[in-house]
Amino acid sequence: MNVLGIETSCDETAAAVVADGRAVLSNSIFSQVALHGPYGGVVPEIASRSHVQTLPRMIDEAVTTSGLDWNAIDCVAATFGPGLSSSLLIGVSAARGMAQCLNRPLIAINHIEAHIYSIFLDDDAPQPADVLPFLALVVSGGHTMLVRVEGLGQYQILGRTIDDAAGEAFDKGANLLQLGYPGGPVVDRLARDGDRDAIAFPRGGQLKVGPLLGGMDPALCFSFSGLKTALLYYLRDNPLPEGGEGLADVAASYQEAIIEALAARCETALKQGEVRALAVVGGVSLNSRLRARLAEVAAEADVRLLLSKPAYCADNAAMIAGLAGAGQGIRGNAALGMDVNPNMRLD
């Protein structure tokens, strides 16, 4: 089955064609980074306007690159949530139009579920049956959560951030360090030459039980707002010299605080429940230090480490089309009558 996937939940305008849930025939992405860079983060209205402008070209490119004829598309899948409402609306409206034009079914996909599914994209990726159940760490600019995956469509959220997402912490930290947007890649690069133990930034210690956690285990939840504030005060009290001396140490220490907060919770979760693998998905999973550290965590727990291929880490439509092709998502009249849902839940 050939699925045309459309993804516009945030600031990537993406379309892809995936065959039978695994073979990625095309994966077109227009990144709006340059549009949002001057503002240090995603501006929802700019994102929505850009989606309106660029999505048709991405869809056309995805179908053309796939080598398929329009009539060979068997269904159309789109991200219905979670994400920015004004951005989701563009992709969903285009998907509805495309489904009608081609007279094909529409499938509504959960963005987080698609990120988790991204580890199964491409024919050389593991089969779900070989790695289930597994623990998934979802880390991106908008989401940070730990999920126990029993099967496709069967998820239990073990923990999540109560304030900023990990990717947001990278962006805001980079903003304070005047490194530009997005912050993750540049902090990662700088940190390679720095001392990650130079400054003892807080690592989001154990949270207290409260309504923000929604009954989840505090030991598995995240908080990055304190870290961001600690960096702010550190820079106020220790201004960096003009030449940038010490910048790599600050970047490495700040990054290490984020990585250790993520790694510690993965370690705890791996001890709590029997799983066969640890999957790391989302844009932050491209971070080289995170990959190295979680490889250690997985080895210590004697489970496989599953990583998406780099092309499927950040927001993309291949994961949307793939998940739909694997039989997941909301279909039929339920999808046709469904509105976008910025707060769509995974479980």
Place this chain on the structure above:
Amino acid sequence: MLFRDGVTLALHEWREERKRDQNLFAALPALLQTGQINIADLDRIAVGLGPGSFSGVRIAIAAVSALALPSRTPLCGVSSVEALASRIAHERESSSVAVIGDARRERLWMAVYGKEMEGQPLRVIQKLSLLPATELRDRLPPECCVVTTEWDRLEGVLQPLAATGIDVIPHSCMPHVSDVARLAAQQPASCLASPLDPPQPLYLHPAVFVPPRFAVR
């Protein structure tokens, strides 16, 4: 609405009860069925560009761009202001029409259309622009008919104009799809857009951005 050589083949009208109702997608197949035509057989697809509902205009543009993509059916973006002005000019036999709306942020939006003599097509006299309410009276051409899409919001601004003898329509008027279709049918092929680069909404303001408060000072 399906439109051929000045004749309406099929028309479906409804009022969206919620901002993001999906009635458009239910109406489209019914419309094509009524008109007994396939999407690929359409010569052009017209879409209103606003200014209007934040969600509605974008839903329409995103949807028709996708609809038109496989067949590369040309798109024709029509200013919703021009569509309304053309109807009012026809109904009231006015030589010029000022269409006014609330642009929020203490500004009105206004565009003025007119014709030099009877029988000539309507043309833009004042392009769509923002202005404070205090400047409205001075910007209106003489003997112009004033119409708004938001009488409820602008009654306090427009009622005093009526008292000075200006022809103000005292209720909200909305652009009609038949006017969008008629104006699109008149457009030369050179004015049409590819669905790859669809016409864009008429935005009244730049994208909003509030600088973050969180910064080293």
